[in-house]
Amino acid sequence: MSAALAEVRARIAAAARAAARDPAAVTLVAVSKTHGAERVEELLQAGQRVFGENRVQEAQAKFPGLKTRYPDLELHLIGPLQTNKARDAVALFDVIESVDRPKLAAELAREMVRQGRRPACFVQINTGEEEQKAGVAPGEADAFIRACIEEHKLPVVGVMCIPPADEEPALHFALLAKIAARNGLKQVSMGMSADYETAVRFGATHVRVGSALFGARGPVPA
Numbered sequence: 001m002s003a004a005l006a007e008v009r010a011r012i013a014a015a016a017r018a019a020a021r022d023p024a025a026v027t028l029v030a031v032s033k034t035h036g037a038e039r040v041e042e043l044l045q046a047g048q049r050v051f052g053e054n055r056v057q058e059a060q061a062k063f064p065g066l067k068t069r070y071p072d073l074e075l076h077l078i079g080p081l082q083t084n085k086a087r088d089a090v091a092l093f094d095v096i097e098s099v100d101r102p103k104l105a106a107e108l109a110r111e112m113v114r115q116g117r118r119p120a121c122f123v124q125i126n127t128g129e130e131e132q133k134a135g136v137a138p139g140e141a142d143a144f145i146r147a148c149i150e151e152h153k154l155p156v157v158g159v160m161c162i163p164p165a166d167e168e169p170a171l172h173f174a175l176l177a178k179i180a181a182r183n184g185l186k187q188v189s190m191g192m193s194a195d196y197e198t199a200v201r202f203g204a205t206h207v208r209v210g211s212a213l214f215g216a217r218g219p220v221p222a
């Protein structure tokens with residue numbers, strides 16, 4: 001698996017250089033959902049420190065022990081967050097990439113004050129305006145980002161998207177980068193195993209890569 005890690009890192013670096021970007025400006029988020037703690041630890045031993053999980057409960061089962069042993073581990077929540085899980089999410093995650101509605105923003109803000117912990121936040125944008133997908137519509141992005149920062153006082157650092165599976169991702173990446181720029185946000189989370197090099201060319205600061213690192217996913221653990 002460390003061979004896969006080396007290859008993904010090399011491809012990210014090459015894509016960055018081809019776009020005249022500093023490879024160090026792109027963070028690889030290793031998406032470990034469905035894979036056990038021992039697979040995560042293999043990557044930790046190979047030097048990887050940033051991980052992504054899409055379910056709070058699954059991350060709670062896997063990461064507290066690893067975080068104790070690797071204090072510089074950085075854990076990102078990349079999946080939809082139910083409001084009633086905001087407390088657990090604030091307690092465990094270092095970055096929450098899926099802030100996408102006012103009620104959740106308010107609850108995260110309340111929990112951050114209560115716990116004295118401030119995970120960095122990304123606003124998720126539904127760039128393809130897909131019915132079944134989380135995220136705010138592009139047309140509502142600027143107002144929602146402003147509300148998160150000014151009204152809820154959330155530490156918003158960037159935006160995130162998951163493009164429609166059957167469309168050219170480049171258009172979505174360009175749109176997300178534009179939304180980040182016009183809102184003065186520096187971080188842009190986009191690109192997965194199939195398209196992370198394209199995402200880097202379009203300005204991704206975070207690429208979320210699962211299967212290219214860990215292989216195919218099994219069933220979601222109970």
Ligand SMILES: *Cc1c(COP(=O)(O)O)cnc(C)c1O
Binds near residue numbers: 211212
């Ligand atoms: C699973 C997942 C990924 C990683 O997908 P791969 O295609 O396996 O790289 C990235 N982002 C999100 C939000 C995911 O849920």
